[in-house]
Amino acid sequence: xxxxxxxxxxxxxxxxxxxxxxxxxxxxxxxxxxxxxxxxxxxxxxxxxxxxxxxxxxxxxxxxxxxxxxxxxxxxxxxxxxxxxxxxxxxxxxxxxxxxxxxxxxxxxxxxxxxxxxxxxxxxxxxxxxxxxxxxxxxxxxxxxxxxxxxxxxxxxxxxxxxxxxxxxxxxxxxxxxxxxxxxxxxxxxxxxxxxxxxxxxxxxxxxxxxxxxxxxxxxxxxxxxxxxxxxxxxxxxxxxxxxxxxxxxxxxxxxxxxxxxxxxxxxxxxxxxxxxxxxxxxxxxxxxxxxxxxxxxxxxxxxxxxxxxxxxxxxxxxxxxxxxxxxxxxxxxxxxxxxxxxxxxxxxxxxxxxxxxxxxxxxxxxxxxxxxxxxxxxxxxxxxxxxxx
Ligand SMILES: *Cc1c(COP(=O)(O)O)cnc(C)c1O
Numbered sequence: 001x002x003x004x005x006x007x008x009x010x011x012x013x014x015x016x017x018x019x020x021x022x023x024x025x026x027x028x029x030x031x032x033x034x035x036x037x038x039x040x041x042x043x044x045x046x047x048x049x050x051x052x053x054x055x056x057x058x059x060x061x062x063x064x065x066x067x068x069x070x071x072x073x074x075x076x077x078x079x080x081x082x083x084x085x086x087x088x089x090x091x092x093x094x095x096x097x098x099x100x101x102x103x104x105x106x107x108x109x110x111x112x113x114x115x116x117x118x119x120x121x122x123x124x125x126x127x128x129x130x131x132x133x134x135x136x137x138x139x140x141x142x143x144x145x146x147x148x149x150x151x152x153x154x155x156x157x158x159x160x161x162x163x164x165x166x167x168x169x170x171x172x173x174x175x176x177x178x179x180x181x182x183x184x185x186x187x188x189x190x191x192x193x194x195x196x197x198x199x200x201x202x203x204x205x206x207x208x209x210x211x212x213x214x215x216x217x218x219x220x221x222x223x224x225x226x227x228x229x230x231x232x233x234x235x236x237x238x239x240x241x242x243x244x245x246x247x248x249x250x251x252x253x254x255x256x257x258x259x260x261x262x263x264x265x266x267x268x269x270x271x272x273x274x275x276x277x278x279x280x281x282x283x284x285x286x287x288x289x290x291x292x293x294x295x296x297x298x299x300x301x302x303x304x305x306x307x308x309x310x311x312x313x314x315x316x317x318x319x320x321x322x323x324x325x326x327x328x329x330x331x332x333x334x335x336x337x338x339x340x341x342x343x344x345x346x347x348x349x350x351x352x353x354x355x356x357x358x359x360x361x362x363x364x365x366x367x368x369x370x371x372x373x374x375x376x377x378x379x380x381x382x383x384x385x386x387x388x389x390x
Pocket of ligand 1: 011012072073074075076103105150152153154179180181182201202203204205211212213
């Protein structure tokens with residue numbers, strides 16, 4: 001294990017916390033009941049565990065337990081939110097607003113709705129990755145039924161001004177959905193003060209298991225209608241049928257509980273690690289920070305590197321660190337990411353980029369190893385390039 005690369009890809013997924021695993025295990029074995037079985041103890045104990053996670057998630061975002069719908073993850077939650085609103089409200093209007101830097105699990109359902117006749121406005125972002133609120137206001141129309149803007153970006157970590165967006169939507173009676181897959185457990189979220197009507201969540205970005213997520217669906221002021229996208233036994237108040245995956249749900253609750261309990265100490269620790277990494281890397285020439293310098297997730301650092309090939313950088317970093325990298329036009333295999341493209345620095349598209357996702361189990365020693373190794377790799381690639389070009 002010890003000579004495997006240092007894991008710094010926490011926006012892709014996070015390792016399962018041992019405490020989460022311990023909480024899950026009994027629900028695979030002796031407590032295997034179906035939470036929907038109402039006539040015996042096997043069902044009751046599974047249902048009690050599901051209820052507890054519902055309460056934890058609701059408390060985490062200032063919702064009520066009845067407003068939590070379990071899904072298989074944020075991809076499904078986004079699909080349910082966007083298609084479910086489109087289907088329920090198409091008579092009111094057929095216009096939806098979203099943003100160029102959203103996850104594909106938001107953009108692709110919107111693209112699909114276009115084929116059904118919906119009109120989609122895709123807002124650009126500023127060079128720092130944040131939307132322009134005036135542009136959002138201008139884009140809102142009487143037939144706009146939904147605005148979908150993510151809370152935290154999965155590539156550049158940028159935090160959108162969710163409370164301001166919520167206010168703009170509420171003032172105009174437009175439903176507001178936010179993809180909070182990267183945000184839950186990392187930044188404060190409050191569906192009341194932020195006027196959020198729908199929120200997508202997932203467990204595996206917050207040290208929980210993969211394959212479990214949730215959609216918050218507002219029940220009061222106003223009550224949001226949602227057309228189910230999966231029909232069956234009428235689970236989750238008819239919004240999402242299918243036997244609840246109790247062990248995963250238990251893990252989701254435990255993961256969020258731990259993240260909230262530790263957020264106050266973990267946020268400054270991750271900020272410090274990120275700052276250490278940036279301080280070291282930015283001593284090199286030609287290194288650019290992508291996204292807003294401070295309005296971002298604590299564990300996220302996304303850089304562009306001048307003068308190296310993206311594919312070569314990926315290969316060079318691989319033995320020491322597990323990061324997400326690539327994106328340079330000069331290489332045949334890697335295309336620039338659409339998120340970086342949306343930031344709109346044309347020259348930057350020729351640079352290689354690296355996303356560091358620092359998490360709970362990373363140490364400052366690891367960050368030092370990673371910084372030294374990345375610097376050595378970049379310097380060596382630049383030197384080789386000069387030799388090749390001579
Ligand atoms: C990971 C991620 C998703 C997809 O979540 P899954 O639970 O893996 O389906 C959606 N949106 C964002 C912002 C993400 O980071």
